[in-house]
Amino acid sequence: MLLLLLVLLLLAVWSVLIEPRWVAERRYDVSVPGWDGPPGLKVAVASDWHMGQSALRSVMTLDRARAIVADINAARPDVVLLPGDFISGRGEDGTTPEQVAAVLGQLKATHGVYAVLGNHDWWTNGTRYTRALEAAGVQVLQNEAQRLPGTSVWVVGIGDRTTGHSDPLQALRGVPTGARTLTFMHDPASALPLPRGSGLTVAAHTHGGQVWIPFHGSIVAPHGWPVKQTHGWVRVNRREVYITSGLGVSIYPVRFNMRPEWVMFSIKAAVRPDETAESAPPAPAS
Template structure:
């Protein structure tokens, strides 16, 4: 009896250890590198931009040289190639381009050399994230700008050749966020593509019709069914870290991002870049 019970316990423990080992392989090696392309149609009431405008959102790259940090230069370059092959009209980059603070020797110029290869008909636009500011915000802005990327800090600029604007909001964690100042630069009734790093910035953003996207949360990197993210930054609700989230009465898409931070793991929360295709439906209020 005792021997039989010990054998059953041994088999059970062996099964648990095997399951944990497989989960570790999946979470540390496979899913963080299994990038999803998500295609999302968006309807904006009385859209005045080009019909079928294709807007790519790619955030939280956390680029590094070291394999253990997941987003190596080679992988980032491959993702740039995928995005370019999709022929976007606009590319929005909502921040956190570097892993950590560049402790492995990665520089803003290294990152800019990769992201500067992105191509879009109406341009590539970025806001900096907290990791970029912690590394060297002015240096990052200069490097990205020199690579042909328009870096926005609480400002609005017209999207060339269209009646749409691009609104870029600074990072909240590094005390750079001023949504009210940014929105004041828009003409009355203007429609905009709004990008921000921290979704909490949307709480102070006046009503702006169009598309609004945010980053920063990584979807928690680990998503637990019926619970939400294992973790969420700075008190953000754990069940509102990915996808369409209502913030202050407006829908904001929070992307899970491409890289990892703090811990190099993803489970049930794949990295992603998103292609939004914007059309119009008279009378419909905002993205659905």
């Protein structure tokens, strides 16, 4: 009995105090057929920050977020994609959109920093978040596409599904036929109606369940999403989508076997017909 209590105590300490703060920097090479963008384009993805004031409850304080921003900048990304949920809860602890934007506005990328809003951002004040982020130099895309400056690549941002802001087909309307894209969204379910595309598609929102049980998957998944498809490379209808585990926590300040992460993708042209983003290896859970 004493040994069991000791094991449970160690698991609690690990899950509450250590793993939620043990941020992984993952890197993947993605091969895209007919890629005509810059060779080796480096795309950093950092989602679900859930910033707040409490180091214990929200984990992701503004100071911790600044340190992660510095790490991302040190990797010298060409593009940064921020797939939403920047605030913990609804900002009840007094964290403001302007404070969050001041942190994320420090991100630097050759071709720009782009964001979509998540459900927590909309529940707090989506309009205010949009204004604050854009004032800080972050381009917010709400079901719209924008050509990456100086390239033939398009960035496609899809709005949040939970709060009724998702319109994937609208987001694609301005993209020329056959163009290579960087498509990002908060909720992976927004990828369901998307046609096949050529490029990179990423989503967030699930946190990988925050707790991942071997042979089962995550202990929870939002809105009926499959518990075995909350992290890594997942086929969503006609696309291969990378679902990131995110950086922060929500509801409970715990992570186990599902480290927080930010991801750097390096995109190159495929040299074989079967060498595509769909053949990329699944991400490890920890």
